[in-house]
Amino acid sequence: MGAERADEAAGEWAEVAPDAAQRLVGAAVEAFAERGYHATTTRDIAGRAGMSPAALYIHYKTKEELLYRISVTGHERALKIMAAAAGAEGTAADRLCCAVRAFASWHAERHTTARIIQYELKALGEEHYAEIADLRRQTDRLLREIIQDGADAGEFTVRDVPGTTLAVLSLCVDVARWFTADGKRTPDQVGELYADLVLGMVGARRP
Amino acid sequence: MGAERADEAAGEWAEVAPDAAQRLVGAAVEAFAERGYHATTTRDIAGRAGMSPAALYIHYKTKEELLYRISVTGHERALKIMAAAAGAEGTAADRLCCAVRAFASWHAERHTTARIIQYELKALGEEHYAEIADLRRQTDRLLREIIQDGADAGEFTVRDVPGTTLAVLSLCVDVARWFTADGKRTPDQVGELYADLVLGMVGARRP
DNA sequence: AAGACCCCTAAGCGCTTGCTCAGTGCTGGG
DNA sequence: CCCAGCACTGAGCAAGCGCTTAGGGGTCTT
Structure with missing residues (x-):
């Protein structure tokens, strides 16, 4: 799991709260930059943040x-x-x-x-x-x-x-x-x- | 249908034969440039070239x-x-x-x-x-x-x-x-x- | 006239996608 | 001790994806 790297990336987004939302945005930055927006799945983002796919939609309305x-x-x-x-x-x-x-x-x-x-x-x-x-x-x-x-x-x-x-x-x-x-x-x-x-x-x- | 514009784009690919393959590559260039590779569907490419989705696979193995x-x-x-x-x-x-x-x-x-x-x-x-x-x-x-x-x-x-x-x-x-x-x-x-x-x-x- | 060949389509298969929802556990106030 | 509220999950839906397959119609050679 790349959750540690996502945490690292989230450092740049320290002011985002709560913590889960911050981890998600860090994971998204990492994934979007690596593969591109369209090639990144919501499952991938959630996985990098160490959460289930559904958790993403509590903090963000859409990808x-x-x-x-x-x-x-x-x-x-x-x-x-x-x-x-x-x-x-x-x-x-x-x-x-x-x-x-x-x-x-x-x-x-x-x-x-x-x-x-x-x-x-x-x-x-x-x-x-x-x-x-x-x-x-x-x-x-x-x-x-x-x-x-x-x-x-x-x-x-x-x-x-x-x-x-x-x-x-x-x-x-x-x-x-x-x-x-x-x-x-x-x-x-x-x-x-x-x-x-x-x-x-x-x-x-x-x- | 955007088939005419795809034909135009295909002009750059004049040496590609047969004609259908040329129209397909022209359509793909247009679509990839406009939307990006991952956001482009094979149906979109085929449609721009004025063909059915299956026709693409006669001329190219994959997208x-x-x-x-x-x-x-x-x-x-x-x-x-x-x-x-x-x-x-x-x-x-x-x-x-x-x-x-x-x-x-x-x-x-x-x-x-x-x-x-x-x-x-x-x-x-x-x-x-x-x-x-x-x-x-x-x-x-x-x-x-x-x-x-x-x-x-x-x-x-x-x-x-x-x-x-x-x-x-x-x-x-x-x-x-x-x-x-x-x-x-x-x-x-x-x-x-x-x-x-x-x-x-x-x-x-x-x- | 017959057969071989090529180009193409309609239909659809198996899978993945973005996203939803009912339900679960955890936390804090009374 | 209870229960409301929150963060979260497991399961899964409808839609759309890349790609395949069976078969139809032209055209050319024989």
Whole structure:
């Protein structure tokens, strides 16, 4: 039984109560990330949490609600990270560097959660999707403003601000696809590497 | 019935014979890209191809074989594009520019196929996966060699060649996730933008 | 005209899916 | 000591899944 690993994964969801609901969301994150939403069964989730299939429905109305909760929480955390960087003091280059480092390393550190929120969007119900899409637009806007600021200030050389924003976001998000804990890079190293590469993209590489 | 659209998608698979097998692979590409492999039913594929569910099994042994055929063909095309750029004449910057432009724009142009081959890898059987993984390693190696050449020649400023290779590949691949035909950028424009951004990443932006 | 071959369908098999519900044990207030 | 309320389970339902099978109709060769 993988119940111990599910408990580990649940650590990220410490504020979820009661305990059984927390174990379930941890198990779901693990299973969705490993196999994908559609390939994961409610029996599998319940089994990883050490419970019977029926127990899941005491805490969550449907399997989709579980995905939705994971998506909302994950997107809120990602947005918070981006907002912290965007609201920091310093030059546009400082803020961009900080944003990319934090955003990319989060996608590595929490690559299970990140994989779900980035690659299972289509499995959400229509209303839930709309809610998530709004959080994503906010994240995009924050990053675009940093890049726009840098371009306006002459710090950056950017030919296409929305396009560059899209590319930077895409680069960071895709970390969740390829990153594995047993690879040769730590999340911090990924963040460092990516911050440097992105500064190059906008023509503002630090010396 | 979506049979006409499936026919359209099948155009990319013109060399597949007989005609029914071609329509089926076109329908499968469309369905897998739209809903994902696990959420697509054999009835859906057959329906889009204008046939009964049983007809699928005359041309393909299993649903997984359909995914495998799409994956092999797609990866071979992607590899061919990378190989053409890597084998071209010119400086490392020329070749990198050419590689990224072609690779990124292919992922936009053929975003349905690309989405499947990049995001449904885990749904392949073990042996099929191993075969595909080999094609992916070849693509990675070709790009890494271009970047290494540029670094060796002093054309590029790269602190981490494997890491930068990974990032460039990741950037291009992820085009398949966000690109839609009704967006404001054409595949060629995406290729152009990305080539410019990547040259910035390696510190070799053209004037 | 007859037979062989191929492509296809209608029907359906065995299984798994998301989800439900009656009932069980455990806990805490009176 | 009792009983209400809660978390949970065992059993199972209806629906849908991947895939199989028996057989029908074209077309081509002989």
